[in-house]
Amino acid sequence: VNRVARSPRLTVALLIPALLAAACSGGGDSKRTDTMESLAGSYVVPMYGELAGATASLQTSVEALCTAPSADALASAQQELRDARGTWKRTEAMRIGPDMTRRSAEKIDWPIDTSRIDELLASDEPPELTVEVIGTQMSSALRGLGAVEHVLFADGAAEAVQQPRTCDYLVSTATVAAGEAQAVNDAWHTDQGETPAFGDTFTGADDASTVDMVLDDLVNEALNLTERMTDLELRVVKGVDGPDAPPSDPIDVDLLASIHEGPAGLGVVDDLDRLQGLRIVFVDGLGPLLGTDLLDRVRGEIDAATAAFEALGDVPLREAAEQQTAQVRAAYDAVKALQITLSTDVVSKLGVTVGFSDSDGDSAG
Amino acid sequence: MHRRRDPGLVARIVDRAHAPEPGWSVAAFRIAFGLLVAYSSLRFLARGWVQRLYLEPAHHLTYPGFDWVRPLPSFWMHSMVIVLALLGLCIAAGVRTRLAAALFAVGFAYTELIDASLYLNHYWFVTLAALWLALIPTSGCASVDRGGGTVPAWSIWALRGQLAVVYVFAGIAKLNADWLVHAVPMRLWLPDRANQLPWAGTLLEHTWVAFAMSWAGAAFDLTIVGWLLWRRTRPFAYAAVIAFHLATMVLFQIGLFGWVMIALTPVFFDPSWPRRGLERLTRAMPTIASAGRPRGGRAVVAALAAIAVLQVLVPLRHLAFAGDVRWTEEGYYGSWRVVLTEKAGWLEFWITDPATGEVWQVDPTLVLTDWQARQAAIRPDLALTAAHLVADHYRTAGRAEVEVRADSWVAFNGRPRQRMLDPDVDLAAHERGFTPFGFGADGVVLPLEPAVRT
Numbered sequence: 001v002n003r004v005a006r007s008p009r010l011t012v013a014l015l016i017p018a019l020l021a022a023a024c025s026g027g028g029d030s031k032r033t034d035t036m037e038s039l040a041g042s043y044v045v046p047m048y049g050e051l052a053g054a055t056a057s058l059q060t061s062v063e064a065l066c067t068a069p070s071a072d073a074l075a076s077a078q079q080e081l082r083d084a085r086g087t088w089k090r091t092e093a094m095r096i097g098p099d100m101t102r103r104s105a106e107k108i109d110w111p112i113d114t115s116r117i118d119e120l121l122a123s124d125e126p127p128e129l130t131v132e133v134i135g136t137q138m139s140s141a142l143r144g145l146g147a148v149e150h151v152l153f154a155d156g157a158a159e160a161v162q163q164p165r166t167c168d169y170l171v172s173t174a175t176v177a178a179g180e181a182q183a184v185n186d187a188w189h190t191d192q193g194e195t196p197a198f199g200d201t202f203t204g205a206d207d208a209s210t211v212d213m214v215l216d217d218l219v220n221e222a223l224n225l226t227e228r229m230t231d232l233e234l235r236v237v238k239g240v241d242g243p244d245a246p247p248s249d250p251i252d253v254d255l256l257a258s259i260h261e262g263p264a265g266l267g268v269v270d271d272l273d274r275l276q277g278l279r280i281v282f283v284d285g286l287g288p289l290l291g292t293d294l295l296d297r298v299r300g301e302i303d304a305a306t307a308a309f310e311a312l313g314d315v316p317l318r319e320a321a322e323q324q325t326a327q328v329r330a331a332y333d334a335v336k337a338l339q340i341t342l343s344t345d346v347v348s349k350l351g352v353t354v355g356f357s358d359s360d361g362d363s364a365g
Numbered sequence: 366m367h368r369r370r371d372p373g374l375v376a377r378i379v380d381r382a383h384a385p386e387p388g389w390s391v392a393a394f395r396i397a398f399g400l401l402v403a404y405s406s407l408r409f410l411a412r413g414w415v416q417r418l419y420l421e422p423a424h425h426l427t428y429p430g431f432d433w434v435r436p437l438p439s440f441w442m443h444s445m446v447i448v449l450a451l452l453g454l455c456i457a458a459g460v461r462t463r464l465a466a467a468l469f470a471v472g473f474a475y476t477e478l479i480d481a482s483l484y485l486n487h488y489w490f491v492t493l494a495a496l497w498l499a500l501i502p503t504s505g506c507a508s509v510d511r512g513g514g515t516v517p518a519w520s521i522w523a524l525r526g527q528l529a530v531v532y533v534f535a536g537i538a539k540l541n542a543d544w545l546v547h548a549v550p551m552r553l554w555l556p557d558r559a560n561q562l563p564w565a566g567t568l569l570e571h572t573w574v575a576f577a578m579s580w581a582g583a584a585f586d587l588t589i590v591g592w593l594l595w596r597r598t599r600p601f602a603y604a605a606v607i608a609f610h611l612a613t614m615v616l617f618q619i620g621l622f623g624w625v626m627i628a629l630t631p632v633f634f635d636p637s638w639p640r641r642g643l644e645r646l647t648r649a650m651p652t653i654a655s656a657g658r659p660r661g662g663r664a665v666v667a668a669l670a671a672i673a674v675l676q677v678l679v680p681l682r683h684l685a686f687a688g689d690v691r692w693t694e695e696g697y698y699g700s701w702r703v704v705l706t707e708k709a710g711w712l713e714f715w716i717t718d719p720a721t722g723e724v725w726q727v728d729p730t731l732v733l734t735d736w737q738a739r740q741a742a743i744r745p746d747l748a749l750t751a752a753h754l755v756a757d758h759y760r761t762a763g764r765a766e767v768e769v770r771a772d773s774w775v776a777f778n779g780r781p782r783q784r785m786l787d788p789d790v791d792l793a794a795h796e797r798g799f800t801p802f803g804f805g806a807d808g809v810v811l812p813l814e815p816a817v818r819t
Contacts, residue, residue: 029567030559031567032557032559204560208561212557212561238726241724340774340782341782343709343774344709344710344774344775345782348707348708348779349553349779351556351557352709
């Protein structure tokens with residue numbers, strides 16, 4: 001009887017230290033938290049700082065252009081526009097947090113309506129195109145980096161920027177974009193009322209579980225991006241008889257409008273910047289979570305897609321789609337392969353969808 | 366000298382099956398079951414799942430042979446779930462228990478048959494448990510219904526057997542190389558849980574923990590019934606049941622499954638255990654009516670034997686089909702393959718109109734909601750049903766017949782992604798089969814590479 005009575009106590013006595021030891025060894029940050037801290041600290045947060053800086057530089061350069069119009073000043077402003085746009089496109093792969101909750105794209109970069117912009121500049125209503133007017137009263141289709149590009153790269157831009165109304169519009173639009181980029185950057189670093197700094201949410205500083213939500217959002221945003229790149233924008237080169245079939249010959253030129261590209265012809269550069277953003281997230285940032293084999297595969301697919309876009313040369317993407325259809329199709333296929341890998345292997349590896357079924361799960365299958 | 370004649374094995378079994386036993390443990394099972402399903406139904410309502418899962422989808426991924434099962438209009442669908450909750454309370458209180466349980470089983474099965482993408486093993490268990498409660502005689506213990514205070518022994522063995530089937534086949538399903546040799550999917554899942562369990566932290570990221578949990582899980586499932594049946598180990602086994610299910614509930618999103626098993630497993634204890642517990646609490650002896658010998662005979666035992674055989678054959682029917690059931694999912698339903706695989710998929714359909722020669726691509730969300738499409742991307746039978754829905758969609762739009770082919774990729778248990786469905790097969794022309802008898806997966810689903818046979 002004594003032996004029977006003692007054995008549970010003995011078991012408990014042995015079990016408690018073992019459990020304590022296990023719990024202690026389980027302390028500290030998880031690999032996922034460490035990885036996300038590294039991704040945030042080394043890449044994502046600096047990227048939003050870079051965006052704030054690039055848009056501020058654009059604002060400064062267009063102010064300088066309007067103060068003293070010249071060919072050099074115009075070229076400088078055009079280069080700043082390219083830089084700001086490039087940084088913005090690189091953030092597309094990590095577009096979660098403040099810029100989504102603030103709907104920042106509506107002020108920084110939104111599909112524009114060129115004819116309405118031209119009408120706005122040709123009219124005298126509203127009489128003043130101030131930062132307030134552009135930022136709060138204008139449609140998103142009339143502002144953002146696309147609008148700045150439309151003015152800076154238009155035929156006769158050198159003359160146009162000598163018009164006070166055009167200059168006011170240009171400066172106000174750049175200022176609104178820069179202000180919004182700065183606000184996003186601030187929201188990453190400092191508390192916004194009761195909302196904690198998103199940098200803390202990203203790294204789980206207050207609640208470790210937010211890391212998982214952020215990772216889910218990050219992967220889903222990347223999936224959305226690859227889908228936009230392939231099925232939306234490059235659908236003009238999609239196979240017409242099946243996933244592996246070639247595009248129509250000649251291509252359906254009406255579908256070229258799906259490629260959002262302004263007069264600067266930055267479509268190819270945009271996609272290269274987006275791929276750079278994906279590389280930052282999945283290779284440089286999340287690489288340690290993927291394991292060697294999968295990381296190599298993802299890196300290889302991003303390399304292949306990058307090489308395919310680089311092979312197109314310094315031409316607008318729409319032009320490339322018409323004249324180098326096979327090469328653009330190769331780029332499409334490379335991004336598609338990456339899209340499928342992200343949707344399957346990466347999602348599985350990161351446990352992004354291990355939510356079982358949506359109601360009450362008992363099987364991930 | 367007169368020798369007493371041996372009654373024979375069958376007669377002894379019949380006698381043992383109908384021997385009266387105290388009805389307390391069955392009553393505890395009934396009360397726990399009724400309260401849990403009532404709570405589950407109310408939870409379903411409160412979370413808006415009736416609307417989201419039954420009413421919002423334009424189409425449902427029906428079970429082959431059950432296409433006629435459709436959701437009711439909103440008011441009636443909500444009413445149905447409320448009625449299920451009320452029936453659960455009736456079962457718990459012992460009000461017209463057998464009728465309530467029968468109606469609950471029919472109503473619950475109806476809701477589950479609406480959409481196969483919502484299939485869960487524990488819903489199947491709930492349906493079967495409700496059917497048992499409809500068959501088991503009312504004991505009169507802790508119930509409004511009157512009874513003699515006893516139940517035939519077969520009632521207790523039926524409930525124990527039903528629970529045993531879940532554990533044993535869940536254990537058998539784990540006897541594969543992925544689970545035992547590679548510790549997947551545990552090795553994939555546990556590190557993802559590290560942030561959800563701050564006290565465990567990096568412990569879950571160690572490979573040995575994944576192996577330990579995989580082997581412990583398999584050992585638990587395969588042996589727990591034995592430990593529960595052995596009187597000396599029973600209390601410890603039940604403690605293990607509680608610990609096991611609490612752990613799985615903390616680690617994984619498995620809804621009420623863990624609570625169901627924790628609440629119902631005490632049926633393995635002595636049939637009088639609730640009464641003894643009550644005595645200890647109140648120091649009073651609840652009285653029960655005198656035990657009358659329940660009616661019954663060989664027919665009952667024969668029926669129970671047939672059910673037992675069926676309960677073994679259904680989970681094993683996948684062996685009659687080619688391929689690995691975890692990959693093809695042919696023979697998956699009702700097989701107690703719980704928390705066993707990790708799949709992530711990607712699915713597009715390519716449509717060909719032979720009349721015009723046109724070919725185009727569509728996303729499954731043309732006919733499905735996002736959550737249905739996610740399931741169709743990883744489950745071949747659902748992808749096949751989705752393909753038929755897509756064909757119906759274009760038929761309604763005025764195209765006589767279209768061909769539907771799939772571009773389908775799945776990452777399974779940590780393997781590199783591979784095609785799941787044969788891209789050359791016209792899914793619209795492939796029969797969906799009938800649920801228990803498979804859907805001809807070998808003509809649609811490509812082999813799993815590398816093949817791992819369970």
